[in-house]
Amino acid sequence: MITIVPMNEQNYKAVAEIEAECFSQPWSEKTFFGELSNQNAHTYVAYESGEAAGFLSVWEVCGEVSINNIAVSENYRRKGIARALLQKMLSDLSCADSVTLEVRKSNAAAIALYESFGFEHVGERRGFYEKPTEDALLMTKILNGET
Ligand SMILES: CC(C)(COP(=O)(O)OP(=O)(O)OC[C@H]1O[C@@H](n2cnc3c(N)ncnc32)[C@H](O)[C@@H]1OP(=O)(O)O)[C@@H](O)C(=O)NCCC(=O)NCCS
Structure with a gap:
């Protein structure tokens, strides 16, 4: 069973570990700690079988x-x-107007995920990523206050 909770002082280090496992230029533990007091930030942590x-x-x-x-x-x-993380965020922030993201052009898994939620390709950013250098696709989903 998947459980989703806000990031907190108990689990932000586990979040930083997942980040370090998945990205070549990861945010640091300190950056995630700082996000705990960022009024504009929403960080969701998914647990499966008790593990982050x-x-x-x-x-x-x-x-x-x-x-x-x-x-x-x-x-x-x-x-x-x-999918569960995106659903939770879209439900919590359903009053927002739009959701935007950048994704590596070669990241077929993430692009398929975003497309399945109705995100559309709206542009590209040349050489946006490093390690390795790669263009980003810019994708947006317009919410229009949908629930
Ligand atoms: C992209 C990522 C977050 C997907 O996480 P996940 O929990 O495995 O995804 P889900 O199981 O919720 O999959 C939801 C949908 O995404 C798409 N998807 C996920 N992984 C996929 C893959 N390897 N190939 C193709 N489509 C994929 C599918 O449409 C899938 O639906 P389906 O299983 O019914 O076919 C994960 O692969 C990951 O952490 N990648 C490394 C970090 C990263 O690239 N993040 C994105 C930065 S922009």
Whole structure:
């Protein structure tokens, strides 16, 4: 069973571990700790069988939500955890106007995930990523206050 809770002082280190496992230029433990006092930040942690298995970090400013990162530890993938995290965030922030994100052009898994939620390709950012250098796709979902 998947349980989703807000990031807190007890689980932010586990979030940083998942981040370090999944990304070549990870946010540090200190950065995640700082997010706990960021009024615009919403960080969700997914548990499976009592273990922190994934997280989703977004910022909401004036009705515009940006996804900073979503990641699921390798052993827990393809179990619906990322889907559950996005559903929870979209339900909590349903009054927002839009959700935007960047994703590596080669990241077929993440692009398929976002497309399944109705995110559309709205642009590209050349050389946006490092390690390795790669373009980003810019994707947006317009919410229009939907629930
Ligand atoms: C992308 C990621 C978050 C998906 O997490 P997940 O928990 O395995 O995803 P889910 O099980 O919730 O899958 C939901 C949908 O996403 C798509 N998807 C997920 N992984 C996929 C893959 N490897 N290939 C193709 N589609 C995939 C599918 O549409 C899937 O629905 P389905 O299982 O019914 O076919 C995970 O692969 C990950 O952490 N990757 C590394 C970090 C990363 O790239 N994050 C994105 C940064 S923009």
